Amino acid sequence: MAEGPSDAELVRRVRDADGAALSQLYQRFVRPCYSLARRICVDEGLAEDVVQEVFLTLWRDPTRFDPARGGFATWLLTVTHHRAVDAVRKENAIRRRVVAVPEAGEDWSPTPVPGADQAALARVAAGQVRAALHRLPVAQRQVLALAYFGGHTQSEIAVQTGVPLGTVKSRMFTAVQRLRALLTDQLGPDTLVAEARKMRGEQ
Amino acid sequence: MNDLRRGAACPHRELAVGWALHALEPAGDSLVAAHMPDCSICTSTAAETEEVGATLGLSVPDAIPSAELEQRVLRVTAAKWEAPVVVLAPSTSPPRHITRWFWLRAGGWLRPRR
Numbered sequence: 001m002a003e004g005p006s007d008a009e010l011v012r013r014v015r016d017a018d019g020a021a022l023s024q025l026y027q028r029f030v031r032p033c034y035s036l037a038r039r040i041c042v043d044e045g046l047a048e049d050v051v052q053e054v055f056l057t058l059w060r061d062p063t064r065f066d067p068a069r070g071g072f073a074t075w076l077l078t079v080t081h082h083r084a085v086d087a088v089r090k091e092n093a094i095r096r097r098v099v100a101v102p103e104a105g106e107d108w109s110p111t112p113v114p115g116a117d118q119a120a121l122a123r124v125a126a127g128q129v130r131a132a133l134h135r136l137p138v139a140q141r142q143v144l145a146l147a148y149f150g151g152h153t154q155s156e157i158a159v160q161t162g163v164p165l166g167t168v169k170s171r172m173f174t175a176v177q178r179l180r181a182l183l184t185d186q187l188g189p190d191t192l193v194a195e196a197r198k199m200r201g202e203q
Numbered sequence: 204m205n206d207l208r209r210g211a212a213c214p215h216r217e218l219a220v221g222w223a224l225h226a227l228e229p230a231g232d233s234l235v236a237a238h239m240p241d242c243s244i245c246t247s248t249a250a251e252t253e254e255v256g257a258t259l260g261l262s263v264p265d266a267i268p269s270a271e272l273e274q275r276v277l278r279v280t281a282a283k284w285e286a287p288v289v290v291l292a293p294s295t296s297p298p299r300h301i302t303r304w305f306w307l308r309a310g311g312w313l314r315p316r317r
Contacts, residue, residue: 019280026276030268032261039263048272052279059280070250077257082225129262147226148259154226169217176220180255192258 007072014062022059029073030055032197033080040084040151046091050083057083074193085151132182140175143168212244219245223252 004024005013013021033054037047057064057079065075133141142161146152154172158165183192213219215238221227222235239246 034268035263035266036260038266048268052275055276056279074254074257077260078253081260085225126262129258147224148256153228154221155228173217173220176252176255183258192254
């Protein structure tokens with residue numbers, strides 16, 4: 001488990017232009033950020049460009065992180081997600097048009113990395129999230145996967161799935177609502193991201 | 204109980220979820236961005252959605268970036284503050300720069316500028 005200053009303390013030091021603090025945050029978060037960018041972008045080079053831009057954003061304007069709105073990990077992963085989606089849209093990659101809804105036993109289990117107990121913990125955490133996802137109705141899981149991992153807008157999803165835009169919006173809202181409830185029950189009373197990071201051995 | 208579960212009343216709640224997932228078209232995105240500062244319900248809804256999204260983000264297969272990525276980040280962040288040193292104060296070392304020199308030297312790749 002990681003010791004040392006909290007994420008918030010390191011961000012405060014980045015505001016004072018402390019490069020060592022940025023380096024610590026990089027070491028702490030680069031893998032989850034890269035893993036997410038890689039999942040969305042598929043292309044490794046594009047994913048690394050995204051991660052570079054994310055940390056550059058943090059360095060240039062650390063005040064974008066508002067502790068009052070949530071935890072740093074949530075903010076950084078949200079920035080990573082949005083930048084990765086932007087990159088994919090910009091690239092207009094064909095592969096993002098064929099994102100499949102993960103099914104039971106499919107590739108949502110983390111790939112083992114050599115010699116890492118962390119990988120086992122990550123598999124447990126991912127398994128919890130996957131189990132929660134699979135308790136959602138397929139239609140809700142589909143819109144969530146197409147938006148979050150596929151980078152599609154609600155309008156695009158409506159066209160692809162052949163349902164009205166209003167239905168896509170309500171399905172997405174309900175999917176998030178139910179998933180949050182399921183994850184809170186499974187991961188515990190603390191914030192979801194903090195619990196997930198603990199299970200990955202990152203905190 | 205959070206706003207998502209409570210079903211708090213605001214006609215833009217569904218849009219707030221789409222906004223937090225970066226799934227709106229530009230027009231909807233602008234609408235929510237303008238609405239958010241005045242609506243605690245949508246602000247809370249977006250924050251909770253981002254947390255769910257980040258949890259999804261932590262569930263993906265673990266991937267390891269190349270060793271060059273850290274150097275690329277270091278290089279770009281270094282360029283931001285090095286320029287003023289050359290132009291404005293080549294013979295002094297303001298405190299703001301010291302920590303970055305320390306970090307960059309610790310990374311073992313930066314060579315001192317002439």
